[in-house]
Amino acid sequence: MKAPAATRRPVRSRRGTGQLGIHRLGTRGRPEESRAAILKAAVAEFAENGIAGARTDTIAREARVNKALLYYYFKDKDALYEAVLDHVFSGLRARVAPVLESKLPPRQKILEYLGAYFDYIAANPRFPRVVQAEWMQSGTKGSTHMRRVAQEYFRPIFGKVADVLREGIEAGEFRAVNPMDFVPSVVGAIIFYFSAAPLMKTLMKVDPLSEERIRERRAFVLDFVSAALFK
């Protein structure tokens, strides 16, 4: 049976979340905030569930915004993910590039680079997971924006690190390492700790993400790489 069509009355304004108090972002909210809230919620959701596992409904709900607004700001789920990637990597580049462009001597430059990298990840421990979600897609599949991200962020940074290494090696300060080996090794060491943290937590007494532990970890990474790279 269908309801009498005539009854369809103009809904009027029955707005508000239903919850009181909480001033929602929609309806006259600063659009910047809405967009930012969506992006932030997306980071969390993609990190937690991967690309395919992320739910746009959840992202919208978590951002306290109607799902359609999400599609107002972002073309589709994939574009949203792309925006998340850009957010993550532009942040990383912002911390790391200045160091690599500075005039420090090779030793310090490498150490500062590692430190900056580490600090950025430590401040955003969810990021490695967001990124790994992308790598998984990048096998045979097209993954167009994977390539873009690589070009835009990785290549220049990689190039600069390679330069520093060459410099240090030529100066006789570094052992002869291939950047293609060195970079993924140190990045892997930095990133892996954080992406494995939840798992580690289940089998150690220590909280792997406690402030104190992170300090210790940072010192270890710098020392470990120093010992491995410096002559």
Place this chain on the structure above:
Amino acid sequence: MKAPAATRRPVRSRRGTGQLGIHRLGTRGRPEESRAAILKAAVAEFAENGIAGARTDTIAREARVNKALLYYYFKDKDALYEAVLDHVFSGLRARVAPVLESKLPPRQKILEYLGAYFDYIAANPRFPRVVQAEWMQSGTKGSTHMRRVAQEYFRPIFGKVADVLREGIEAGEFRAVNPMDFVPSVVGAIIFYFSAAPLMKTLMKVDPLSEERIRERRAFVLDFVSAALFK
């Protein structure tokens, strides 16, 4: 004209897809093979698309088996994934545990351990991705079998590596490292290279997975860790 019916010789084994050569797995084929084919296809699919992104239809198709058969052998998608995890980790343990239980002196033992680990991953470069898919789920979510896998595989191996480290440190051969730092660092260095390989491929000339490159990479990892750990 049709051949005289009398010639109808006992068909014997006409199992075959209709395609020649390829004896299909279905229709009363050796069940072992079917199960194995499903598992193999599942590894590939999970590695490529993550847990949520993996399609049971695709797995079945790729295994040349009806989807219902997949559910005949495995309770559900999650159980299948669990089986994949067991497959991967029991393989790893099989290579690594004997080394750690041997009577080698600490130095060699660590090197052999790293080598065995590396070789296993190198022989199965998809595995890291399968595992990372799981870690992503393990945030706030229950991820019951994550804990199980950690208990069953990681803890014992971790414990043994920690023992070797302690031994080496006490003997004055190793620098004093916390296993909680050392293990994720080296594992990260090993794994990361392979999970990042597709991405690296897009921005280097060299194929990061070529046999020659892998040999080089292996040597690097052993050397790098040696320099960082040994006094």
Place this chain on the structure above:
DNA sequence: TTCATATAATTAACCAGTTAGTTAGATTCT
């Protein structure tokens, strides 16, 4: 040897729940 029966292996067809994305409009700001 032969035929009936049980059981393991396998499949085609289906379905109910989910989810990305849309539509048509409502508010608010300038």
Place this chain on the structure above:
DNA sequence: AGAATCTAACTAACTGGTTAATTATATGAA
């Protein structure tokens, strides 16, 4: 008024999982 921001309600397509039937093999009684 007009553009920008925002929403409730809706839908087309997909996907995990099920069901009922089918085929092949083994077993055992006659």
